[in-house]
Amino acid sequence: MARIAVLIAQRLGLGVLILFAVSLIIMFVVELLPGDTCQELMGQGATPQTLQACRAALGLDDPMHERYLSWLGGMLTGDMGISLANQRPIDELVIRRILNTFFLAGIAAAIAVPLSLMLGILAAMYRNSIFDRIVNVSTLTSISFPEFFVAYILIFIFAVELGMFPSVSNVHADMAFQERLYRSLLPALSLTLVITAHMMRMTRATIVNLMASPYIEMARLKGIRGMRIITYHALPNAFAPIINVITLNLAYLIVGVVVVEVVFVYPGLGQLLVDAVSNRDMPLVQAGALMFAAVYVLLNLFADIVSIISNPRLLHPR
Amino acid sequence: MKLLEQAPLSAKFGMAIIVVYVIAAVFAPILAPYPQRAIVGSQFEAISAAHWLGTDHLGRDMLSRLIYAARNTVGIAVAATALTFLFGCMLGFLAATIGGWGDQLLSRAADTILAIPTLIFALMLLTVFGTALPVLVLVIGFLESPKVFRIARSSAMNVVVMDFVEAARLRGEGVGWIMRRELLPNVMAPLVAEFGLRFCFVFLMISALSFLGLGIQPPLADWGAMVRETAQLISFGVPTPLIPAFAIALLTIAVNFVVDWFLYKQSGLKEERA
Secondary structure: OHHHHHHHHHHHHHHHHHHHHHHHHHHHHHHOOOOOHHHHHHHHHOOHHHHHHHHHHHOOOOOHHHHHHHHHHHHHHOOOOEOOOOOOEHHHHHHHHHHHHHHHHHHHHHHHHHHHHHHHHHHHHOOOOHHHHHHHHHHHHHHHOOHHHHHHHHHHHHHHHOOOOOOOOOOOOOOOHHHHHHHHHHHHHHHHHHHHHHHHHHHHHHHHHHHOOHHHHHHHHHOOOHHHHHHHHHHHHHHHHHHHHHHHHHHHHHHHHHHHHHHHOOOOHHHHHHHHHHOOOHHHHHHHHHHHHHHHHHHHHHHHHHHHHOOHHHHOOO | OHHHHHOOHHHHHHHHHHHHHHHHHHOHHHHOOOOOOOEOOOOOOOOOOOOOOOEOOOOEEHHHHHHHHHHHHHHHHHHHHHHHHHHHHHHHHHHHHHOHHHHHHHHHHHHHHHOOOHHHHHHHHHHHHOOOHHHHHHHHHHHHHHHHHHHHHHHHHHHHOOHHHHHHHHHOOOHHHHHHHHHHHHOHHHHHHHHHHHHHHHHHHHHHHHHOOOOOOOOOOOHHHHHHHHHHHHHHOOOOOHHHHHHHHHHHHHHHHHHHHHHHHHHHHHHHHO
16 A cells, blocks of 8 residues: 555656646746737837836736746636736636536536447457447547537537527526536537547457456356456456546547537637637636646546556555 | 558548548649639629539638648648657657656656647647747647657667667767667658658647637638638538538548558557467
């Protein structure tokens, strides 16, 4: 156990270090922009005096490391500054949006995870059969689709031709859960199609790999049936890599969400970030990018830790 | 030639599609009925004999723009992938060859860039540096290169410990020579497959960026931007935006099929024995 604790502590430390480096990069890149927040705020009509006053008020004259520390402190305590575009506090915008994004990603994951595990296991069991071939070609195809292609096909079929779902997912806070689910289903489905392919292929590869190991061969030679080999012998050993696969794909999902949100005009963090980018609203871009990066880093960290914990060689050292 | 005949149907299909795209890109001015920037009709005209795929939101011919986009989008994706490989392979080989602190430094830098989601990082960098084409190619080359770096480094690591590299070192060859003449020829196979896969990622990313309005800028024709420009049509039941999106998907599928076959051929012998 002690070894595991040390390994996990190391990973956590590394995660914090990476988050720190990421925040440094995000801060530094924006420093490269010509001009500063005050010039953007006041535009052409700013006099040197008003600019000076504004810089003093926002603390832009402080040396860079002090500004970095206060920015980082603000991010950690929930005070993320003020959006240039609409003068509203960023934390209000970001937190509401990120909950929407989590909701969308959550639905997509709830559909995609069981589906891809099932398909992956089946494809591995009936390897090189027609079923395996079909699943292989169709997942390879859907990996190749840009997210917006999948999304527009779904809109075309389900929203326009069949009229079953709305083509714009304008959810808001005081909407009933069912209504919200109904409106988010189409974007969630587009995300599902994109990540199912990845997850299913990785699950299949993991199981195929396991099935080649000696103890499975032993089980087979003993005369155990195919399904029992899978459930009793292969799956318990496949958990660690499969959980890893799921977490990595959830990290991918969090990013894939940007394009899908834009297609469906879904009010999530991705849409907010893209809007902020087109308005050149740098404080908002920084906050949004940091949020995405943090979730991404944390999920990857989680995958790392799970694979450490579920590794029996570490749990029972000789 | 015999190798090509043995290829499975999916790989043959992939290669045929790639050839079609290359022809469209090279001979775009001859194939396209109208210039890519010319306004030749009214807005959103329906499909007709004069405009086989109708016209877009400014009255430009969709078919012509589709053909020109093959040149713009694919050309830029190839350039960005090439740059990615130039950065990634050079630094990867360098890290493997010099080892020690230099290797640590480069590897940790690559890890840090990989820790930020690529699309988000790209959005941020493009906001700061603008969306001129050379900037776009540079940003993508920079962001994707850590992935190539990792593969180049790990394949080169296996070669660097071989006796012939040791011999070259004892002969007094420089780092550049070792990277170019000893490492490169021995790690070509995995890198070629990686080039195909990386191209798909880069191509999809450029399309996504263009779709979000930060990639290839108008009036240059580009598939991602074309989807965006005609997107409103879909709610009227007109499938026009699906056409450029399909063009993107088809090329990625084709490249994936060919790479899949290539990888299968490489690992084929091993799998047979297992």
